[in-house]
Amino acid sequence: xxxxIERHDFEPRIIGFVCKWCTYSxxxxxxxxxxxxxxxxxxxxxxxxxxxxxxxxIKAFEQGVDGVIVSxxxxxxxxxNEGNYYARRRNLAFxxxxxxxxxxxxxxxxxxISAAEAIKWTQVIDEFTNRVRELGPHDEYGDMLDPYAExxxxxxxxx
Amino acid sequence: xxxxxxxKAKELLESGELxxxxxxxxxxDSARTTPIFVRNPEDVEKLVVDGRCxxxxxxxxxxxxxxxxxxxxxxxxxGKGCDIRAITQLIAxxxxxxxxxxxxxxxxxxVVSHPNNWDGSLNDGNIASKxxxxxxxxxxxxxxxxxxxxxxxxxxxxYQITAPQVLNLMEMxxxxxxxxxxxxxxxxxxxxACREVCPHCSCNICITDRTQPNWLxxxxxxxxxxxxxxxxxxxxxxxxxGCGECTRACPVDIQVDAFNQHMKDVIQGSFDxxxxxxxxxxPPLITFKVDDREDFIx
Numbered sequence: 001x002x003x004x005i006e007r008h009d010f011e012p013r014i015i016g017f018v019c020k021w022c023t024y025s026x027x028x029x030x031x032x033x034x035x036x037x038x039x040x041x042x043x044x045x046x047x048x049x050x051x052x053x054x055x056x057x058i059k060a061f062e063q064g065v066d067g068v069i070v071s072x073x074x075x076x077x078x079x080x081n082e083g084n085y086y087a088r089r090r091n092l093a094f095x096x097x098x099x100x101x102x103x104x105x106x107x108x109x110x111x112x113i114s115a116a117e118a119i120k121w122t123q124v125i126d127e128f129t130n131r132v133r134e135l136g137p138h139d140e141y142g143d144m145l146d147p148y149a150e151x152x153x154x155x156x157x158x159x
Numbered sequence: 160x161x162x163x164x165x166x167k168a169k170e171l172l173e174s175g176e177l178x179x180x181x182x183x184x185x186x187x188d189s190a191r192t193t194p195i196f197v198r199n200p201e202d203v204e205k206l207v208v209d210g211r212c213x214x215x216x217x218x219x220x221x222x223x224x225x226x227x228x229x230x231x232x233x234x235x236x237x238g239k240g241c242d243i244r245a246i247t248q249l250i251a252x253x254x255x256x257x258x259x260x261x262x263x264x265x266x267x268x269x270v271v272s273h274p275n276n277w278d279g280s281l282n283d284g285n286i287a288s289k290x291x292x293x294x295x296x297x298x299x300x301x302x303x304x305x306x307x308x309x310x311x312x313x314x315x316x317x318y319q320i321t322a323p324q325v326l327n328l329m330e331m332x333x334x335x336x337x338x339x340x341x342x343x344x345x346x347x348x349x350x351x352a353c354r355e356v357c358p359h360c361s362c363n364i365c366i367t368d369r370t371q372p373n374w375l376x377x378x379x380x381x382x383x384x385x386x387x388x389x390x391x392x393x394x395x396x397x398x399x400x401g402c403g404e405c406t407r408a409c410p411v412d413i414q415v416d417a418f419n420q421h422m423k424d425v426i427q428g429s430f431d432x433x434x435x436x437x438x439x440x441x442p443p444l445i446t447f448k449v450d451d452r453e454d455f456i457x
Contacts, residue, residue, distance in 0.1 A: 054393045055366070055374045058386045075449065085447035088456070089430070093396045093444065095455060096425045097389060100328070100418060102337025111457045124457065140337055144381045 012066035012132040014125075016043040017052050019072035021079040025115035030122050037122035038129035041069065048072065050083025054094050057108075064142025067107045067132035069124070074112040084112075106131055107138060160305045164263055165203045167303050168235060172200040177261055181219055182237035183212040190277035194219070208237065210281035213270045215402040217245040217358040222254050234260050239267040240295025244400045244435030245358045247300060251438050252398070254361060264301025264309065269293065273407060288323070289403045299436060314436070325420045341381060344388065346411040349379040353405035353415045354391065359398045366390060392418035397426045397443040400435035 018024045024045045030037060046052060049072025060068050070091060078084045091110050099105050109128050113121050132138075171177040184195035184205040192211045197203055216236055218224070238246065243262055249255045269290030271277045276285035297312045298304070328336055351367070354360050367375040367387055375390060376383030399419040406416040426432050429452050430443040 055390065058389050059374065062382050062386055075453070082447065085449065085451065086444070088451055088453055089444055089447055092429055092452060092455060093422060093425060094393060097392055097396075097418065097422065099333065100336070100421045101385070101389060102331075102333045102335070102340055104333050109457070110455060140334070140341075141382075141385070144341070144385075 008133060010133060010137060012040050012129060012137070013064075014041045014067040014069060014129060014132060015060045015065045016041045016069040016071065016125075017046060017049075017056055017060075018043050018070075019049045019051075019079075019084070020045045020047055022073035022077065022115050023071040023113045023121065026113045026117050026121045029115065030118035033118055035118060035122050037125045040129045040132075041125050048078065048080050048083035049087040050078070050080065050085075052087060052090075054090065057094065061103065061138070061141055064138065066135070066138045067109070067128060069109040069111070069128055071109075071111045071113050071124075074114055077114060103141065104135060104138075106135060160265060161206070161208050163305045164208065164237070164265065164303070165206055168197065168206065168263065169200045169203045171235060171261065172197065172203065177233050177235040178231035180206070180235035180237070180263070181216050182206045182235075182263070183208065183214070183216075186211075186274075190271075190274045206237065208265050210268065210270050210286075211274065211277060212239065213274070213287070213404075213407060215242055215245060215356070215358050215404045217242050217249060218356065218404075220246065220249055220255050220260065221358055221361055223361055223363060232259075235263060236260055237263045237265070238298065238301075239265070239270065240293065240298040241267075241289065241400065241402050243298040243300055244295055245402060247438055248359065248398060248400050248435040248442075251440065252359075252361070252442065257438065262298075262301045262303070264298040264304045266305070267293075267296050267298075269296075287403060287407075289401055324414055325417050325424075328417065329421070340385070340388075343413045344381055344384040347379060347384045347388075347413055348411070349377070349384065349387065350410060352408040352410060356404045356408040357395070358402065358404075359395060359400070360391075366394075388415065388418065391415075392422060395419055396422045397430070397432060398434055399423060 027043065049070065052070055057068055072084045072087055075084060095105060095108060098108060111124050113124065168180045172180060180197040182195055182197060183192040185207055186193040190211065192207060194214050194216055195205055197206065216238060243264060246260060246262065250257055269281055269286045271281060271285050272287040278285065294314045297310055301309055328339065354365060367377065375386050401419065401423060403416050406414055409415055426443055432443045434442065
C-alpha cells in the first residue's frame with residue numbers, strides 16, 4: 001500500500017531542528033512504522049528544544065533554506081524538566097523578530113511532537129512542505145550575494 | 160538645579176565617599192556635550208545638565224568596560240530618567256551592585272535627537288522621539304535629587320510605541336518590509352557602533368568577534384548584516400531599556416532601535432515585563448511560566 005508519488009516543479013528544502021527525546025524518536029517511529037511523509041525535511045538532532053540557539057535559525061535562513069521547523073517535547077514532558085519552556089519564550093520572540101525583518105512567518109513552524117506522535121509528525125511535515133511549496137523558493141534572503149562574490153562570479157563568467 | 164548638583168558632587172568627592180563622578184561636560188562645540196570623569200573636586204564646575212546630554216552614561220558601568228575595574232569603590236553617575244532605568248537593568252542582570260553607585264538624578268525635559276539638530280533650545284522639531292511618551296522624566300530611583308526627595312510619579316501605564324516608524328513598518332507587507340531593511344542594511348559597513356554604545360551589550364567577546372565557530376560573517380555584505388542585526392536585537396530582547404543610543408550612534412542612519420522598540424512591545428504584550436523598572440525581576444528570556452502564551456505552536 002504505497003502512496004502515489006507526485007512530481008512537483010519545486011521541491012522545498014526544509015530544515016528541522018528537533019529534540020532527540022521526543023520529536024526525533026517520533027520521526028524514528030514514523031520511519032520504523034513505514035509511514036509516508038515528504039522527504040524534503042533534513043533533521044538536525046539536538047539534546048533539547050531549549051538547545052536551539054537563534055543563531056541556528058538565522059544561519060539556516062542565511063544558507064537559503066525554504067522553511068525551518070522547530071520541534072520538541074510537549075510542555076511538562078521535557079527530559080531536562082524545563083528546556084522547552086525556555087524554547088517557547090525564545091521562539092515567540094524570534095518569530096516576532098523574523099516578521100519584523102520581513103521574512104514570511106509561514107516559512108517557520110514550531111510544534112510539540114512527542115515520541116509517540118509519529119502520525120502528527122507526518123501530518124506536520126506534509127502540511128508544512130505543501131505550504132512552503134506554494135510559497136515558492138525563499139530566494140529574497142538566500143540569494144542576497146556579497147558584492148565581492150558577485151564580482152568574482154562576473155569575472156569568472158566572462159573569462 | 161545644576162549648582163545644587165555640583166555642590167553635592169564636590170562635597171562627596173572631597174569627603175572621599177565617591178572616587179569619581181561620571182557626568183556631562185561641554186563638548187567640542189556648543190551643540191555637544193561629552194562624558195566626563197570628574198576625580199578632582201575642583202572640576203565639578205565642568206558638569207552640565209541640559210537637553211544636549213544625549214549620551215547614555217551607564218554604558219561605563221557595564222562590566223565589559225575597564226572603568227568598574229579601576230579600583231574605584233564607589234562611582235557617582237549623573238543620569239537622566241532613562242539612564243537610571245538602564246542602571247536598574249544592569250543591577251537586575253548582576254552587572255553592578257546598587258551600593259557601588261551613587262546616582263545623581265535630575266528632572267529631564269527630554270533631549271535633542273541628534274547634536275546636529277540642536278539650535279540653542281529644545282523644541283518639538285528637535286526633541287528625540289523616545290522622549291515624547293517618556294514616563295521617567297522624574298527618575299525611578301536616585302540618591303541625590305535637586306530639592307531633596309524624589310517626587311512620586313505614576314508609571315503604571317504600558318510602554319508606548321515611541322517610534323512611529325515601527326508602526327509604519329508593521330503596516331507594510333512583509334516583502335516591502337524586507338525590501339526596506341535590505342536597502343537600509345545595504346549601507347551598514349559593520350562599524351559596530353550600535354554595539355559599543357549599548358549599555359546592555361555585556362559580552363567580553365562578542366559573538367561576531369568569535370571566529371571559531373564563525374556564526375556571523377564579519378564581512379559587511381547584506382547576508383552578514385542581516386544576521387548581525389537580528390542577533391543583536393535577539394540578544395537585547397527584554398533587556399533593552401530604549402535609550403535609542405544605537406540609532407543615534409549609527410553613522411549611516413539605520414533605524415537600529417526599531418527592532419528593540421518592536422521587541423519591547425512584544426515582550427510587554429506577551430510577558431507583561433517592562434525592562435528597567437525592577438532590580439529583582441528577571442529578564443523574561445531567562446525565566447518562564449508554565450502557562451506562557453503558545454498560540455503560535457501547533
